[in-house]
């Protein structure tokens with residue numbers, strides 16, 4: 357019988373905040389230490405672009421086309437069990453969708469810890485500093501509330517993308533984060549460039565004070581999920597704290613409805629739209645679920661290369677309701693393929709050399725946008741080139 361306890365890290369944070377960026381840093385750190393990491397990736401879209409970024413050689417359980425926190429929540433414990441049994445990893449990182457409520461994930465891990473030796477070490481929420489600041493100034497919207505919930509549930513906060521804000525703004529957000537979650541150390545970062553070792557063991561050396569300046573005081577212990585404690589114990593503490601801090605209902609007996617809807621490398625039709633969530637006959641007792649039922653995704657598969665400038669123009673004119681897009685593209689006017697990222701109005705293209713078969717595809721995530729409008733524009737881009 358295997359007596360090993362598998363440490364687990366949950367990465368939370370709104371769409372495009374930098375979770376995958378942090379995950380890749382974790383993975384290289386673990387590999388350098390000679391450890392074998394495994395990951396659970398959850399995407400609301402139907403393709404796993406992040407899997408490509410994080411490393412194709414890392415054992416991965418993909419949970420696609422749904423949000424881990426409710427519609428496919430019950431799959432999480434079975435995915436974890438399978439991953440542990442099959443790969444016997446030294447450590448597991450779970451990257452939730454950007455719209456997941458992490459309290460629900462804690463619940464799933466608690467369930468899993470009943471029959472698996474897992475140890476939840478940290479629930480890390482990555483915050484896009486500029487995005488949060490903007491929403492805070494507007495003081496409304498479901499996205500703002502969801503970010504708040506993700507921040508409140510964290511044991512550690514990465515205040516990311518500080519390269520895009522001013523120093524005084526950083527101090528302002530810092531105060532806000534401390535108000536929402538007084539327990540979690542706050543680590544400011546650009547591109548999630550953090551002291552991974554310190555962070556993983558709950559020793560965050562670069563915590564800032566309220567002025568946004570590094571305190572340099574060294575060490576702050578991770579607040580709740582202390583290293584070495586068993587998940588069931590740690591989780592109950594996290595739960596009660598989260599429930600109090602967030603003022604949310606914690607109901608361990610709540611009736612969840614797993615749809616078993618995850619797909620492994622399925623072939624999908626181009627014309628696919630995914631709404632989160634199909635509440636239809638579901639008897640949800642949690643109000644959390646309302647926090648992201650407005651989010652939808654649309655996946656477009658390209659049948660031919662498009663012009664890069666025309667594509668960039670199309671992206672720059674995306675409706676504001678599309679707040680995240682990512683994909684893999686071949687352009688007619690360049691020789692290589694590109695990984696494409698769009699998050700909070702910032703675009704990024706990285707040259708890639710994909711291994712194996714990877715389709716040209718872009719996933720769009722947002723609220724109430726018109727799928728057919730995007731589809732027509734993308735088709736026009738394709739036809740423009742080959743018309």
Ligand SMILES: Nc1nc2c(ncn2[C@@H]2O[C@H](COP(=O)(O)OP(=O)(O)OP(=O)(O)O)[C@@H](O)[C@H]2O)c(=O)[nH]1
Nearest residue numbers: 371372373374375376377454517546547697699704
């Ligand atoms: N300017 C800036 N860009 C960043 C920073 N961190 C990450 N990015 C970029 O932001 C985009 C999204 O980063 P990801 O790490 O994929 O974000 P994510 O949270 O995993 O996104 P989802 O999985 O879609 O929710 C990428 O283009 C990153 O290169 C940062 O600190 N500053």
